[in-house]
Amino acid sequence: MIYFDNGATTPLDHRVLEEMLPYNEVHFGNPSSLHALGRNAANAVETAREKVARSIGARPREVFFTSGGTESDNIAIQGVAFANRSKGDHIITCAIEHHAVLNTCRFLEMAGFKVTYLPVDGEGFVSPEAVKEAMTSQTILVSIMAANNEIGTIQPIREIGKVAKEGGALFHTDAVQAMGKMPLDVDRDNIDLLAMSAHKLHGPKGVGALFIKKNTTIRPIVFGGGQERGLRSSTENVAGIVGMGAAISLVTQSMVEDIEMMSGLRDSIIERALASISGVHLNGPRSQRLCNNVHFRFDRVEGESLVLSLDKLGIATSTGSACSSRSIEPSHVLRALGASNEQCRGSLRISLNRMNDADEVEYFLSVLPQVVSDLRSMAGG
Amino acid sequence: MKSEAAIPIAVGSKAPDFTAPGDQGELTTLSELVNGKSVLLIFYPQDWGWVCRTEILEFQSRQNDYEAIGVRLVGLSTNLVVSHGVWSEHLNLRFTLVSDPPGQIAEAYGVLDTDEDSFNKGRTKRALILVDQEMMVRFVWVTDDPWLEPDYDSIFNACSEALERSVSPKASAARIVEGYEVASQR
Numbered sequence: 306m307i308y309f310d311n312g313a314t315t316p317l318d319h320r321v322l323e324e325m326l327p328y329n330e331v332h333f334g335n336p337s338s339l340h341a342l343g344r345n346a347a348n349a350v351e352t353a354r355e356k357v358a359r360s361i362g363a364r365p366r367e368v369f370f371t372s373g374g375t376e377s378d379n380i381a382i383q384g385v386a387f388a389n390r391s392k393g394d395h396i397i398t399c400a401i402e403h404h405a406v407l408n409t410c411r412f413l414e415m416a417g418f419k420v421t422y423l424p425v426d427g428e429g430f431v432s433p434e435a436v437k438e439a440m441t442s443q444t445i446l447v448s449i450m451a452a453n454n455e456i457g458t459i460q461p462i463r464e465i466g467k468v469a470k471e472g473g474a475l476f477h478t479d480a481v482q483a484m485g486k487m488p489l490d491v492d493r494d495n496i497d498l499l500a501m502s503a504h505k506l507h508g509p510k511g512v513g514a515l516f517i518k519k520n521t522t523i524r525p526i527v528f529g530g531g532q533e534r535g536l537r538s539s540t541e542n543v544a545g546i547v548g549m550g551a552a553i554s555l556v557t558q559s560m561v562e563d564i565e566m567m568s569g570l571r572d573s574i575i576e577r578a579l580a581s582i583s584g585v586h587l588n589g590p591r592s593q594r595l596c597n598n599v600h601f602r603f604d605r606v607e608g609e610s611l612v613l614s615l616d617k618l619g620i621a622t623s624t625g626s627a628c629s630s631r632s633i634e635p636s637h638v639l640r641a642l643g644a645s646n647e648q649c650r651g652s653l654r655i656s657l658n659r660m661n662d663a664d665e666v667e668y669f670l671s672v673l674p675q676v677v678s679d680l681r682s683m684a685g686g
Numbered sequence: 687m688k689s690e691a692a693i694p695i696a697v698g699s700k701a702p703d704f705t706a707p708g709d710q711g712e713l714t715t716l717s718e719l720v721n722g723k724s725v726l727l728i729f730y731p732q733d734w735g736w737v738c739r740t741e742i743l744e745f746q747s748r749q750n751d752y753e754a755i756g757v758r759l760v761g762l763s764t765n766l767v768v769s770h771g772v773w774s775e776h777l778n779l780r781f782t783l784v785s786d787p788p789g790q791i792a793e794a795y796g797v798l799d800t801d802e803d804s805f806n807k808g809r810t811k812r813a814l815i816l817v818d819q820e821m822m823v824r825f826v827w828v829t830d831d832p833w834l835e836p837d838y839d840s841i842f843n844a845c846s847e848a849l850e851r852s853v854s855p856k857a858s859a860a861r862i863v864e865g866y867e868v869a870s871q872r
Contacts, residue, residue, distance in 0.1 A: 607787070609734055610768040633735035633832060635805050646805045683766050684787040 353550025377500035429458030456589030457598025466495025508552030512545030
């Protein structure tokens with residue numbers, strides 16, 4: 306199987322699994338326990354915290370483990386909003402954010418907050434000037450993703466973070482897709498909060514982390530035993546956290562070479578597919594694009610059948626985001642780019658990982674034109 | 687901007703015949719399916735959607751009940767055979783899904799979504815149309831809301847009663863199923 310759906314999830318690195326295994330069975334202690342088993346587990350969590358912090362230029366005390374990217378986004382946005390309500394009630398985000406951000410913002414609207422959903426341009430970019438114009442004296446939070454999960458657009462987060470800071474607001478970025486695929490430094494990039502997930506970078510599912518800059522005013526959204534310094538109660542997923550630390554270390558070590566390799570494969574797919582197939586369009590930009598993301602729109606092709614036909618040929622791809630694959634509604638990202646409902650139906654996302662190679666790309670490009678042509682005939686086109 | 691809404695086929699009308707590929711690519715003809723049986727055409731917007739999945743599996747769980755009153759189940763959407771085939775296998779379906787990519791069958795029955803504002807435009811609406819052995823439409827249920835599921839008990843009872851009634855096209859009318867939309871009368 307050729308796996309080109311790494312935007313949905315990535316295969317677990319066997320080295321990560323090996324580090325995790327003892328924490329499922331031998332070192333099973335609860336990090337809150339005082340005995341040796343508990344202390345051992347607590348040490349493992351702190352070691353992982355150091356690894357995660359190092360990868361984004363943060364201090365370990367600024368990293369909080371969660372159950373994944375969605376929970377990290379929820380804590381960041383709800384936690385900042387409810388803790389800073391006396392300062393203001395306005396939040397700025399954009400139309401192509403992940404639903405973990407969009408639906409949290411919609412919930413906050415129901416709770417009385419005001420949310421500005423900034424539009425994006427035809428390639429999915431949010432303009433820092435638009436953020437600046439939308440800022441008011443009531444703006445407490447700006448939340449713009451580092452890179453889009455469907456079309457790969459890398460946002461100018463450093464500039465947006467600067468605008469937020471100048472306007473007295475906090476800046477949160479959903480970096481779930483960006484982690485390990487572009488350099489991120491929370492100080493340099495003016496980031497106050499950053500959400501990440503382990504399973505997008507060859508770690509396990511069910512674990513993520515949230516960076517929260519020191520002295521940020523935030524409150525928990527889940528209450529209980531006070532783990533993670535009171536911000537995220539619940540007994541720690543020790544094996545998962547160990548896996549996240551291991552995965553993030555491995556990805557960071559080889560990131561520069563991996564980005565170069567994946568960018569080469571990405572550009573090869575984009576250029577050759579555009580040249581060899583009629584009625585195919587690239588969604589998202591050519592530059593400032595995630596190194597592992599390709600997103601096409603095919604005229605007169607049903608996206609689901611395209612994915613299923615490729616699957617039969619041993620290639621795993623996606624119609625868009627994994628979350629939307631079983632939704633009948635068109636992608637909110639493509640709609641925000643100006644695509645019609647019908648145009649959204651012929652989408653194909655190819656998302657690479659660092660273990661993909663040129664032979665896999667060759668095979669994919671060799672079968673794609675025929676698959677598209679067969680589906681168009683079948684549809685009567 | 688709304689284009690003129692399609693009007694669903696009326697109870698008492700002659701059912702338009704069709705031949706189209708089933709989920710294994712086999713040609714499926716309505717007039718052959720109704721040989722000695724009635725057919726419930728289950729139009730749904732899209733393979734893989736969770737409402738569609740729930741609906742299709744609910745009908746499958748009631749397949750024996752429908753067979754007991756002489757009704758064969760057939761699903762229809764604009765998805766291609768490729769999608770139907772994998773979805774049918776995934777759900778272990780025991781009835782055929784017909785592929786109608788241009789939406790011609792849906793159009794003939796007045797259940798194609800043509801609303802410019804609908805994200806479902808060009809796909810079939812969620813609709814249930816009962817065709818009897820004489821190729822006569824005996825019951826119609828249709829909704830413009832793709833998230834709305836039919837009330838399965840009421841639909842079964844309405845189909846059962848529609849088939850029990852004497853065949854008198856002029857006199858027959860769509861049964862009002864409580865709380866649900868019923869086909870317009872021509």
